[in-house]
Amino acid sequence: MEEILGILEKNSKATAEQIAIMIAKPIEEVEAAIKKYEEDNVIVGYNTLINWDKTEKEKVTALIEVKVTPQRGLGFDKIADRIYRYPEVTACYLMSGGFDLTVIIEGKTMKEVALFVSDKLAPLESVQSTSTHFVLKKYKDKGTIFEEKQVDRREQIFI
Amino acid sequence: MIMKDMILDKIKNVPPSGIRKYFDLINEMKDVISLGIGEPDFVTPWNVREAGIYSLEKGHTCYSSNAGFIELREEISNYLYRKFSLDYSPVDEILVTVGGSEGIDAALRALVGPGDEVIIPEPSFVAYQGCTGFTGATPVSIALKQENDFKLTAEELEAAITDKTKVVIIPFPNNPTGAIMTKEELYELVKVLKDKNIVVISDEIYCELTYEGQHTSIASFPEMKEKTVVINGFSKSYAMTGWRLGYACGHKDLINEMKKIHQYAIMCAPTIAQDAALEALRNSDEDVKMMAMEYNRRRRVTLDGFRKAGFSCFEPKGAFYVFPSIKKSGLSSDEFCERLLIEQKVLVVPGTAFGECGEGYVRACYASSMEKINEAMRRIKIFSDSL
Numbered sequence: 001m002e003e004i005l006g007i008l009e010k011n012s013k014a015t016a017e018q019i020a021i022m023i024a025k026p027i028e029e030v031e032a033a034i035k036k037y038e039e040d041n042v043i044v045g046y047n048t049l050i051n052w053d054k055t056e057k058e059k060v061t062a063l064i065e066v067k068v069t070p071q072r073g074l075g076f077d078k079i080a081d082r083i084y085r086y087p088e089v090t091a092c093y094l095m096s097g098g099f100d101l102t103v104i105i106e107g108k109t110m111k112e113v114a115l116f117v118s119d120k121l122a123p124l125e126s127v128q129s130t131s132t133h134f135v136l137k138k139y140k141d142k143g144t145i146f147e148e149k150q151v152d153r154r155e156q157i158f159i
Numbered sequence: 160m161i162m163k164d165m166i167l168d169k170i171k172n173v174p175p176s177g178i179r180k181y182f183d184l185i186n187e188m189k190d191v192i193s194l195g196i197g198e199p200d201f202v203t204p205w206n207v208r209e210a211g212i213y214s215l216e217k218g219h220t221c222y223s224s225n226a227g228f229i230e231l232r233e234e235i236s237n238y239l240y241r242k243f244s245l246d247y248s249p250v251d252e253i254l255v256t257v258g259g260s261e262g263i264d265a266a267l268r269a270l271v272g273p274g275d276e277v278i279i280p281e282p283s284f285v286a287y288q289g290c291t292g293f294t295g296a297t298p299v300s301i302a303l304k305q306e307n308d309f310k311l312t313a314e315e316l317e318a319a320i321t322d323k324t325k326v327v328i329i330p331f332p333n334n335p336t337g338a339i340m341t342k343e344e345l346y347e348l349v350k351v352l353k354d355k356n357i358v359v360i361s362d363e364i365y366c367e368l369t370y371e372g373q374h375t376s377i378a379s380f381p382e383m384k385e386k387t388v389v390i391n392g393f394s395k396s397y398a399m400t401g402w403r404l405g406y407a408c409g410h411k412d413l414i415n416e417m418k419k420i421h422q423y424a425i426m427c428a429p430t431i432a433q434d435a436a437l438e439a440l441r442n443s444d445e446d447v448k449m450m451a452m453e454y455n456r457r458r459r460v461t462l463d464g465f466r467k468a469g470f471s472c473f474e475p476k477g478a479f480y481v482f483p484s485i486k487k488s489g490l491s492s493d494e495f496c497e498r499l500l501i502e503q504k505v506l507v508v509p510g511t512a513f514g515e516c517g518e519g520y521v522r523a524c525y526a527s528s529m530e531k532i533n534e535a536m537r538r539i540k541i542f543s544d545s546l
Contacts, residue, residue, distance in 0.1 A: 021460050021463045023456065023459075154200065156186075157198070158182075159284070159334070
């Protein structure tokens with residue numbers, strides 16, 4: 001049934017009925033499997049990929065490298081938890097290498113993001129340092145190329 | 160001088176493609192969903208395209224040897240052994256061609272001429288009839304039946320063989336029906352053919368697209384290897400139609416003569432495509448699997464769509480076509496396709512384009528996005544309800 005996840009990951013609009021036909025399984029089984037995945041938090045949500053650059057909405061994204069002091073017995077999880085609970089944080093990853101956490105922030109303006117870092121993130125006790133990088137342009141996200149519309153280039157040919 | 164009179168009858172007698180008129184119609188219409196084109200809608204995997212770019216960067220712009228780069232022939236040899244237990248020497252049993260079609264043409268030209276008969280199971284790819292016609296040999300059609308799932312049976316084959324039969328074409332997985340032949344079913348044909356002086360042209364271009372069990376090549380039967388020329392290529396498996404690259408494998412004496420035809424008509428297959436194909440064979444198994452899995456889902460959706468619209472349709476197990484019967488509509492294949500196109504803006508191809516026995520059927524190619532397939536099936540249901 002894991003095939004369902006692959007289909008939904010690419011198209012969260014696919015209905016249980018459509019998926020059932022695609023994978024040749026009864027619709028009840030597919031519905032039950034999706035429900036179970038949702039309950040078990042395997043399916044954690046259904047998102048839509050939007051290219052905000054094409055809209056009027058002002059939006060900036062920044063990637064912040066954060067160095068932190070891990071806490072005894074809790075490692076990085078506690079401080080990560082403090083950070084990712086802010087609604088401005090859209091993603092948070094524990095990293096190997098030169099810094100500890102990648103924090104992706106979305107805000108309306110650069111100033112708003114900068115203020116979030118200086119007012120909320122940097123003052124946290126375990127945070128040693130931050131380094132903010134603003135995203136200038138999104139070329140590709142979640143496996144999808146933004147500027148390239150899929151066009152069918154096939155000519156009429158008889159095979 | 161009247162130019163028409165200068166042209167050979169055997170060329171003029173080969174009819175042009177029967178579906179030209181649909182393409183002309185389509186060009187004047189908007190929002191048509193075409194399930195008519197028989198080629199993958201995927202773009203060639205990026206690593207393969209990148210290998211083509213790198214080939215240009217390196218300045219690989221000369222001819223290769225007539226038979227193709229030896230590295231590519233070695234890789235083809237490895238691939239055929241790995242996938243289908245076929246054992247061909249890269250040195251003198253493999254010829255790299257411009258698409259599978261060139262292999263079919265060269266094999267027929269090397270083998271048959273006026274007075275010879277070529278057995279062609281139909282419905283099938285139109286080039287078999289055409290290329291046979293160009294040689295002056297006589298095509299002998301076998302009308303495959305829906306009740307046999309459009310497979311070729313030993314009885315049908317036996318009944319078509321005469322003293323003049325020189326070549327039998329075995330086109331599975333099949334365009335346009337999507338039929339496949341299992342090892343056991345092929346063995347029934349082997350029993351008919353093994354002691355006869357007949358060469359098999361086995362067109363296996365859709366070999367990677369089977370949805371129930373692995374493809375079997377008739378050449379994998381030891382008694383058939385010497386008598387079979389296997390035609391294959393990169394177009395369908397790796398979504399490389401525009402690169403024009405295929406290959407033919409068979410007895411070294413036959414391959415050697417085919418190479419002569421190839422040498423004088425073509426010289427060698429495009430070298431950029433050959434470099435890209437090398438990468439495809441070495442590093443694209445995962446892409447092939449991914450595409451086949453996606454086609455399989457679309458196949459089920461398309462089949463389900465036709466059945467829900469009330470058409471009887473056998474379950475195709477290969478290639479990327481479904482071949483539903485439209486007999487219950489009371490229309491001919493041609494009328495059905497024309498009305499469907501004009502009334503609901505969906506293009507499918509009349510079965511008759513693949514041989515007379517295709518009357519009463521249409522071919523729909525599901526190498527199209529799921530979105531388009533769903534919309535096409537919705538429109539076909541409306542069309543069916545309106546009949």
